[in-house]
Amino acid sequence: MAASPIDLKAITAAGFAALKRGDPTAARAHFDQAVVAGAADSAVWWGLSLVHRSSGASAEEGAALDQTLRLDAHNLPALLAKGDLFVKQGDRRAADAYYTAALKLAPSLPSLPPEWRAELRRVEAASQRFAREYETHLLAALSASGLGTPGTERFVHAIDLLLGKKQIYLQQPKYFYFPELAQVQFFDRRNFAWVDALEHAFDGIRAEVRALLDKGTGFVPYVQRAANRPNFDPRGLLDNTDWTAFFLIKDGLTIADNAARCPRTLAALRGVPLCRIDNRTPSVLLSLLRPGARIPPHHGFMNARLICHLPLIVPPNCGLRVGNETREWREGEVVVFDDSIEHEAWNSSTEPRAVLIFDVWRPELSDKERHLVTTMLAAIDRFDGPRQWTD
Numbered sequence: 001m002a003a004s005p006i007d008l009k010a011i012t013a014a015g016f017a018a019l020k021r022g023d024p025t026a027a028r029a030h031f032d033q034a035v036v037a038g039a040a041d042s043a044v045w046w047g048l049s050l051v052h053r054s055s056g057a058s059a060e061e062g063a064a065l066d067q068t069l070r071l072d073a074h075n076l077p078a079l080l081a082k083g084d085l086f087v088k089q090g091d092r093r094a095a096d097a098y099y100t101a102a103l104k105l106a107p108s109l110p111s112l113p114p115e116w117r118a119e120l121r122r123v124e125a126a127s128q129r130f131a132r133e134y135e136t137h138l139l140a141a142l143s144a145s146g147l148g149t150p151g152t153e154r155f156v157h158a159i160d161l162l163l164g165k166k167q168i169y170l171q172q173p174k175y176f177y178f179p180e181l182a183q184v185q186f187f188d189r190r191n192f193a194w195v196d197a198l199e200h201a202f203d204g205i206r207a208e209v210r211a212l213l214d215k216g217t218g219f220v221p222y223v224q225r226a227a228n229r230p231n232f233d234p235r236g237l238l239d240n241t242d243w244t245a246f247f248l249i250k251d252g253l254t255i256a257d258n259a260a261r262c263p264r265t266l267a268a269l270r271g272v273p274l275c276r277i278d279n280r281t282p283s284v285l286l287s288l289l290r291p292g293a294r295i296p297p298h299h300g301f302m303n304a305r306l307i308c309h310l311p312l313i314v315p316p317n318c319g320l321r322v323g324n325e326t327r328e329w330r331e332g333e334v335v336v337f338d339d340s341i342e343h344e345a346w347n348s349s350t351e352p353r354a355v356l357i358f359d360v361w362r363p364e365l366s367d368k369e370r371h372l373v374t375t376m377l378a379a380i381d382r383f384d385g386p387r388q389w390t391d
Contacts, residue, residue: 006037008044015047024054042072049081058085076102076109080119087126096130099123135163160324169323173340176302178373181364185323187306187336192363194272195334198310201268202332206312208262209286209354212246213313218258219244219288242293245357249284252277262286265356275305275359277374279381282359289318289353294346297321300339304365304373309335310356315349329355336360 015030028051034040035048049064062085068078083098106112106120139147142159146152160166170183189195212218222245248259248266259266266284274282287309289295300307309320311329319328320335322343329335337343347353361370 006033006039008034008039008041012041012043012047015044019047019050019054024051027051040067042068042075042078045071046075046078049078053081058088061085074105076105076112076116077119079105080123083123092130092133096127099127099130103127131163138163166324169341171303171338171340172299172342173302174299176304176373176377177340178302178304178362178365178369181303181362183341184338185325185341186327187338189334189336192334192336192360197271198268199332199334201264202310202312204264205262205268205310205356206331208265209312209356212261212286213288213352213354218246218261219286220247221245222285222287242290243295244288244290246286246288247283248286249282251279251283252281253279269358272308272358273360275361277377280377281305284356284358286312287355287357289345289347289355291347291350291352295344297342297344299342302373303338303340304362304370305359306336306362307339308358308360309337311335312356313352313354315347315351315353317348318346318353319348320345329353 011030011034015027018024018027018030027047031040031044031048031051034044045064045067049061049068052058052061052064062082065078065082065085068075069082072078079098079102083095083102086092086095086098103120103124112120138159142155147156147159157166161168169185171177171181221240222243246258247255248262249255269284274284276282309329311331311333314329314331319326320337320343321327322337322339323341327335365373
């Protein structure tokens, strides 16, 4: 025989009124009436969870909360209460999962009574405490297994991502993506055989740059207008003299007058495996960043090459961020990075910053793959004409 129809709204109101006056027995009778009739909604099950909490019946409270969340997965009080139950059971990770869900949900709710705002502050503090305890526990176990010693740098990065201390940045080149290349932000300069010889030539290269700066001619905005393309300027860099360049080689072509002023620089680069693609690369330039200037976050054109810096004049408060790693340039020490990963740079000093920039092939690419990349870009240029290659 079908259950008799009930006034669910009235029964629910009566149940909560009984709870308010401190009569959980009467409250349960009202809520059970809705359950027996097969009409219980999330509010009824939430009321029953409060009844069970008042008597310390944790298992029954948990079951009622599960029903509440089954019917309304975004029930904020139920999420908090479920987290509290897991705290009592000593399961901090499970508790934090419910607390975190509640904290993410709260901003989307139109209004919250003061008591729930206080509850959110409480669980936020608890969540932060759990995170610290979890990190301490995890790092202690890993440190005993050698974390932080040479050769564990990649795993340190992985743990930072796991703990939410860093975020994942991936290659996102603007023009051409070569698949299955390692997602590396900064490369270890010691893995490139040509680095030592270039760094040994540092004094001669810097002397040439100082002479260029003293004369002050030949520098042009790094980002310039292209005559055969629309010229949008979302980052405010177009024709901006805050970031200028003195090109020795541009789009694969030697700038004769400029090259003649920097013979030692070009001689030092002869042993470097520059990325050579007709009408495209290499580009070898002296990059000048004015005091107070900042290059906004951006991505390079393709991930088949790497960008290299030889810092020449670096005042304090200058930096380079690639992905989630930030480094300060050190004069005379080569930096190698993947510019297809989001990166930015700044000069917060009162002096100009000068860096020699050039590009090399990704070492993972075979000669055949390099030839195919070169052939592809040459074919593109034959179809619609050479295109200016900028960062």
